[in-house]
Amino acid sequence: MIFRPVVAIAALSLILIGATSSNSRAAEVVVLSTVAAKSVLEEIAPAFERDSNHKLVLRFATAAELKAEIEKGAPCDVALLTVAAVDDLIKQGRFTQISKINVAKSGVGIAVKRGAAAPSITTGEELKQALLSAKSIVYSAQGATAPIMKRIFERFGITEVMSAKTIVVTAITAPEAVASGQAEMGFTQISEILDTPSTRLVGPLPPEVQVYSSFAAAIATEAKAPGAAQAFIDLLVTAATKAVLKARGLEPN
Template sequence: MAGGFLSRRAALAAAVGCSFLLALGPATPAARAVELKVMSTVALTPTLEELTPKYESSSGNKLTIVYSTIAELRKRIEAGETADVMILSRPALEDLQTKGQVAQGSIANVASSYVAIGIRAGAPKPDISTAEKLKAALLATKSISYADPAKGGASGVYFAKVIDRLGIADQMKSKTVLVPGAQAGELVAKGEVEMGVAQASEIAAVPGAQVVGPLPGDLNSTIVFAVGIGAASKDPAAAKSLIELLTGPTGTAVLKSKGMDPA
């Protein structure tokens, strides 16, 4: 009798234990956290700084982001460096895709931005509505800053051509402060220069700086930024989830708030 009683108790305990495990649901392995490397143009810095904590908290993944100019990043990628996610200009990504460094069919447009003139918030806006008025405003300013063309910053390379086209390159040299990347807006906000030239998104993202507007007429330059998955990515699914956040409703709202035109 005692043995039968103990057997019944053991069976009952086992049944209770099984019921408890079933209530918890099937045992599944925890999702593996992934560390994604992102190589991005500095133009997307404000957007990614806001989206990174959103992505990391929702996915459990970790982002390591390398920012630089498009020309510098492209040079590094062509030399063999890679990343899970690459954010550059559309033409640069397409070229890297043909070279096998960006996964085929993974490129998606993110947003566009234009080369803009920026000044300190609250300062009178100069009239840059025509090429002649832009020329006059540039000659009248005491100091100006833009990305060093020698370092490959897209806006700096372009603006150097603009002032050359306007015939004022020599007059501008003595009052020009060249910066390595997107720091022109910061110098404007601090009052260290009167005028800055950069992507509109870079200027708009700096507290204390304001965008005057794009360059006039055919001097205007718009760049389309795109995103792609590195061909050597070890976790393309995680990379795709970041791209979906960037190009989806959440990313679109952040892009707009940073002065960019979402794709």
């Protein structure tokens, strides 16, 4: 059962009541976010919209995909992407440095179809054996997990063996591919696994091979509603939102 922080959501309402007086004019805030934060933003969005009078337009994809779209001119007010992507967009003058906040970090998790048996994977050796025993595995082509898994294959000396049974998806997430039976085991951000009801989280990658992705948010230099965008940014670093982040598999800053 996924814990839903009811107290945290109630606290969000109290926080946002204060924002309403300073942002009385309703605005539309376009947020482009990594799919790793999808469940978090969808959970806090209703309270934000209700109590601030602003409307959120949320769009989710991998950080790499969204960064490329922003560089091509895709309009947005706020972006929540990997720290590296946000920093690069700031250097390009597309986002403001002063508005940048570090939001959370997330590790890679292991997913199997709900109801399927899963081996213990707490050490690097157990992970290696699980990879060799799996009939197929999957990860996303555009996400941060792909290069992490490739380095793990190289470290274990199983690159050639794994290439024959690795499925790389683009149109769906790795957990969705596992849920539909396309692969036996999936690798992606823990938050994405927890957000896919038909799969279950076996656990994180073992500590010796785990790599964390850090996420940050910032306001676009050409934001149409900078005040409303700032209200949303402020919400992301409250204690209430941090409780939601933690419940959804992310480690808040």
